[in-house]
Amino acid sequence: MQIRAYLYLMAAAILVPVILFAGFVLSLLDEAGTETALARVALTSQQLALLVDDDLSDAGAALRVLAASPTLARGDLKAFYEEARRAPLGPASWTVLLDEQGAVLVNTLAAPGTPLPVGPRPAYLDELFANGRPIVRDVMPGRYSGRLITAVTVPVQAGGRRYALSITFSTDHFRTLLADARLPADWQVDIVDGAGHLVASNLGTADLVGQDAPPQLVAAARGEKTGVLDLPLRHGGSSKTVFHKVAGSDWVVAVGVPPGFLATRTGDAKRMAALALVAALACACALASWLARAYGRSMGRAIDAAGMLGRGKTPPKLRSRIVEIDRLLAALRQAGAELRRAQVFRDSAGHERQSQLERETHARQTAEEENRAKDQFLAMLGHELRNPLAPIVTAAQLLKMPDVDGHRARYAGDVISRQVEHMNRLLGDMLDVSRVTRGLVTLNLEDVDLRDAVERAVEQTRPLLEERQHRLELRLPGQPVTVRGDQTRLTQVVANLLTNSAKYTPVHGNIQLSLACAADEATLSVADDGEGITPELLPRVFDLFSQGERKADRAQGGLGLGLALVRSMVQLHGGTIDASSPGRGGGSIFTVRLPLKQELAALAQPTAPRRARDAAPQALRVMLVDDNIDAAVSLSLLLEAAGDHLVSTYYDAASALEWAAFERPDVFILDIGLPDMNGYELARRVRAMPQFASTLLIALTGYGQLADKTRAREAGFDLHIAKPAEPEEILAALTHVHLSPEAERAN
DSSP states (O other), rough: OOOOHHHHHHHHHHHHHHHHHHHHHHHHHHHHHHHHHHHHHHHHHHHHHHHHHHHHHHHHHHHHHHTTTTHHTTOHHHHHHHHHHHHOTTTTTEEEETTOOEEEEEEETSOOOOOOOOOOOOOOOHHHHHHSSSEEEEEEOTTTTTTEEEEEEEEETTEEEEEEEEEEEEHHHHHHHHHOOOOOTTTTEEETTSSBEEEEEEESSSSGGTTTTHHHHHHHHHSSSEEEEEEEESSSSEEEEEEOTTSSSSSSEEEEEEEEHHHHHHHHHHHHHHHHHHHHHHHHHHHHHHHHHHHHHHHHHHHHHHHHHHOOOOOOOOOOOOHHHHHHHHHHHHHHHHHHHHHHHHHHHHHHHHHHHHHHHHHHHHHHHHHHHHHHHHHHHHHHHHHHHHHHHHHHHHHHHHTHHHHHHHHHHHHHHHHHHHHHHHHHHHHHHHHHTTTTTOOEEEEEEEHHHHHHHHHHHHHHHHHOOEEEEEEOOSSEEEEEEHHHHHHHHHHHHHHHHHSSTTTEEEEEEEEETTTTEEEEEEOOSSSSOOOTTTTGGTTOOOOOOOOOTTTSSSOOOOOHHHHHHHHHHHOEEEEEOOOOTTTTEEEEEEEESOOOOOGGOOOOOOOOOOSOOOOEEEEESSSOOOHHHHHHHHHHHHOOOOOEEEESHHHHHHHHHHHHEEEEEEEESSSSOOHHEEEEEEEEHHGGTTTTEEEESSSOSSHHHHHHHHOOOOOEEEESSSHHHHHGGGGOOOOHHHHHHHH
């Protein structure tokens, strides 16, 4: 007997019990189909109940927002009317405000000034104010509209008065809700309120609203949250009706389906099972024939493999359906496989050696480039720091000379101020780079008109542009270009781009700054006709310490940090920046793209910041504690000369604590790095003295990280000023002092 005959007999032996079992399975499928169809209807009922509950919950949330309105607390009903009218409600809903006696104060359905109807005090107000919780009211006729309505009402306590604030729905609202659900046309969906009245239905006219629901449904809903009933359909015929209660209210959503829906589902299952059985029989016969042919082919492959081995060739990788043949083929392939593995190993070892050599070469080149960049940066840093130190030392020696006149003294002071400001900018750039690379930069986000940032940046860079006699052309739009960002950082971005163009553009050069908006982004470009960017430098122009070729006089200055900061700040704002240049001598273009703020600027109404006092009303008693004698004495002389303040200076914490109670200063200016006790501990001890519980404490220190500011605030400091500080910043800080009546009399 051939293998094919054995396979046919095997298939028959397997399929006979399967056919018998299929009849039993079909009966189970009939029941399972009915249960599945009902489960779908139950799921639809639950989803619709959740949809209604979400609608009512959204109304409650909107009411809580309106209840917190300052206009209601002030009793400004006209302003509250406008605020409620602008609330994002549906087209078939409006807001109603009643006082404690039930009088209608606001109805957004009525035009302003329209007389509102007067009626008896609603009975639900007692329950509303007693429970203090929102209530969902049943179908009722509206006082003003005259239509059947429902409402969600919350109690409100505002301005010492109690109100009942409602969002009122026309019954068309829920009818539209059911229509949007896109249910089958022969399904009947009803929404029933707690009193058993119909709120909305997807079948029938709007006149059905307010009619009584089937008593069986009302009775069942009072005892169960969900259930299945046999109820007649409104247009005739019986139905399976599944109801589900709406959470947070006594409302019920009932979904009724005709019997044909259930029969269709079970009939489809039976037909599919019968087709599957017939297909199984056909597949069994086809599989038996295919396996017989496959076994024949396997035997042929084994014979061919033996012939190839006899001719000295490696047999290909083959598989059969017979274990013994597979073992024979595996033995024949083993020799060839060993040869292939040896060859692959040799090839892989050679490739790995080549790859390792390339990686080592690349790593060495990268390390050399980074080392060169580090050496170049250190050289530039030394040069940039020595440059301002030379005029500072010269100016200091000039001030020490006897009989120096006032003009020379003022000039020396201006030199020291300018050079210190230059060093402060260098240190600030390095600190900014450090904060950016460590992810410590925090943006103070607000609505920013990029035109304002451009104007501030132009004002900052104007001295450099005038010094190099550049012509700056501004192309700004007439309308605001509003983005969501940090005003200071965006100004820094534009200023750095202008400074970069000014440095690398020859005297009497041209710089063009353009600002435009298209689609959903703002585009700012800075173009110049300067030295340009070489193709080698262009891909890394935004990298740290990356700079173009310097001339011997190093007239450009800087550390190569500006463009790296620009890219980091732009990326923090969700934007992009790119540079383009035709090459050396062809100028360059830097383009910044930032996402526009989508909302209309008129909708944002930020509160105006409080204005600080321009100056302290009287001279103050200031205690200055700093172990740097030169810094302490110079600051005390500045405060005495600029503000006529009485300054007492100490160089250690112990002396300051000893004399603080006697001198009773109005403000303390404390260094942090003191020799005997750090400034944090000194601030805590000063705060512990009752007479200084509310005295202004200012930390003047070189520790300027975010963690240092947090620690200073925890120690009791009111303000934190990083060294070197501008005199105007310190004098402005003294305006925060609020003198007590005793201190004012003492002064």
